Amino acid sequence: MNLDFLKACRGERVSRTPIWLMRQAGRYLPDYQRVRSRGTFLDLCKTPDAACEVTLQPIDILGVDAAIIFADILLPLEGYGVKLQFSDGEGPRIDPPIRRLAQIDQLPRVDPIETTGYVMSAIQLVKKELSGRVPLIGFSGAPFTLACYLVEGGVDKNFIEIKRLLYGDPLTADRLLDALVQLAIDYLAAQVSAGADAVQLFDTWAGQLSVADFRRFVVPGIKQIVTVMHQRFPTLPVIYYVNGAGLVIDEMRETGVDVIGLDWRVDLGEVARRVSDRSLQGNLDPTVLFGSRDEVRRRALKIVEDGRQARGHIFNLGHGVLPRTDPGMARYLVDLVHGDAR
Numbered sequence: 581m582n583l584d585f586l587k588a589c590r591g592e593r594v595s596r597t598p599i600w601l602m603r604q605a606g607r608y609l610p611d612y613q614r615v616r617s618r619g620t621f622l623d624l625c626k627t628p629d630a631a632c633e634v635t636l637q638p639i640d641i642l643g644v645d646a647a648i649i650f651a652d653i654l655l656p657l658e659g660y661g662v663k664l665q666f667s668d669g670e671g672p673r674i675d676p677p678i679r680r681l682a683q684i685d686q687l688p689r690v691d692p693i694e695t696t697g698y699v700m701s702a703i704q705l706v707k708k709e710l711s712g713r714v715p716l717i718g719f720s721g722a723p724f725t726l727a728c729y730l731v732e733g734g735v736d737k738n739f740i741e742i743k744r745l746l747y748g749d750p751l752t753a754d755r756l757l758d759a760l761v762q763l764a765i766d767y768l769a770a771q772v773s774a775g776a777d778a779v780q781l782f783d784t785w786a787g788q789l790s791v792a793d794f795r796r797f798v799v800p801g802i803k804q805i806v807t808v809m810h811q812r813f814p815t816l817p818v819i820y821y822v823n824g825a826g827l828v829i830d831e832m833r834e835t836g837v838d839v840i841g842l843d844w845r846v847d848l849g850e851v852a853r854r855v856s857d858r859s860l861q862g863n864l865d866p867t868v869l870f871g872s873r874d875e876v877r878r879r880a881l882k883i884v885e886d887g888r889q890a891r892g893h894i895f896n897l898g899h900g901v902l903p904r905t906d907p908g909m910a911r912y913l914v915d916l917v918h919g920d921a922r
């Protein structure tokens with residue numbers, strides 16, 4: 581197996597910087613569009629053969645060093661009896677939103693096999709099809725980001741409903757976050773048992789919080805997830821991605837994660853000089869791929885250089901690949917990082 585990704589996560593030496601891209605399987609790939617045109621996004625997620633096929637596409641098309649299972653952070657929330665909807669251009673919707681104490685008190689513990697057994701089946705298929713070529717990453721939404729979707733029923737640009745809960749009734753917010761910590765642990769553990777070689781927690785919306793609120797509402801839950809995952813799976817790398825990581829690097833470090841995932845706003849070299857006992861992942865601005873090849877090369881190679889100062893560095897974008905990205909430019913980026921392109 582190409583072990584560069586796992587080695588970099590653990591801070592072991594690698595001969596070239598490993599790379600994968602958040603949302604590497606998605607609408608920017610014509611091959612994905614072809615599979616996706618057979619049904620809805622949810623159908624695709626719930627059909628293990630199809631999910632397996634699109635998971636593998638970027639391995640061949642881009643030449644990345646890791647696969648990430650094709651699924652979504654919102655899928656396990658169906659275990660709460662809510663209806664998920666993904667309609668083009670609007671962002672996901674959750675119906676009904678979960679906001680009131682009476683609802684939160686009654687949230688069941690979600691059985692990951694019962695609710696998302698199709699994800700575990702897809703993982704088993706992918707592991708077989710990969711036959712050891714590259715490792716497979718499993719993932720979960722982080723509790724705060726999941727809470728945003730549940731409480732808002734989608735996302736609102738001011739995050740009023742989730743903040744109404746945090747600042748109006750913090751103890752109820754804690755109960756919801758505790759339930760989501762358990763959900764993330766159960767969901768991730770099932771993925772590792774099915775074959776995932778590393779896991780990533782996505783905290784897309786944690787950057788909406790002040791540093792003090794990040795400490796209060798986010799850090800304890802992430803710490804608990806990381807602690808339990810490390811107890812159950814001692815060698816499992818856990819990656820924690822925060823969009824808005826720049827202000828909370830020390831807090832992310834404090835959670836005990838193996839890899840700190842950075843968005844593009846922060847200087848990776850600076851973080852590498854400050855944090856010497858964790859690996860770093862990131863952090864090219866995904867919109868740079870809409871620029872010229874020269875600019876992509878200049879910026880990507882700067883990040884590769886900066887990454888050499890880190891304990892370990894996994895190249896990635898600072899957020900997901902955008903739908904109109906040229907797949908040729910994504911391939912060029914992978915080749916650059918591997919030292920195979922000029």
Ligand code: CP3
Nearest residue numbers: 602603604605606621648649650651652653671782784900
């Ligand atoms: O990275 C991968 O290739 C694995 C698959 C993956 C998807 N979503 C597939 C997807 C992963 C890791 C995610 C994570 C995810 N989902 C996050 C965290 C990362 C981030 O982007 O911040 C979030 C916030 C979600 C929730 C979600 N799912 C949103 C906001 C959307 C709609 C946005 C859009 O572009 O329409 C989805 C749908 C979704 N998840 C798509 C894909 C490929 C697009 C579905 C389609 O129409 O084909």
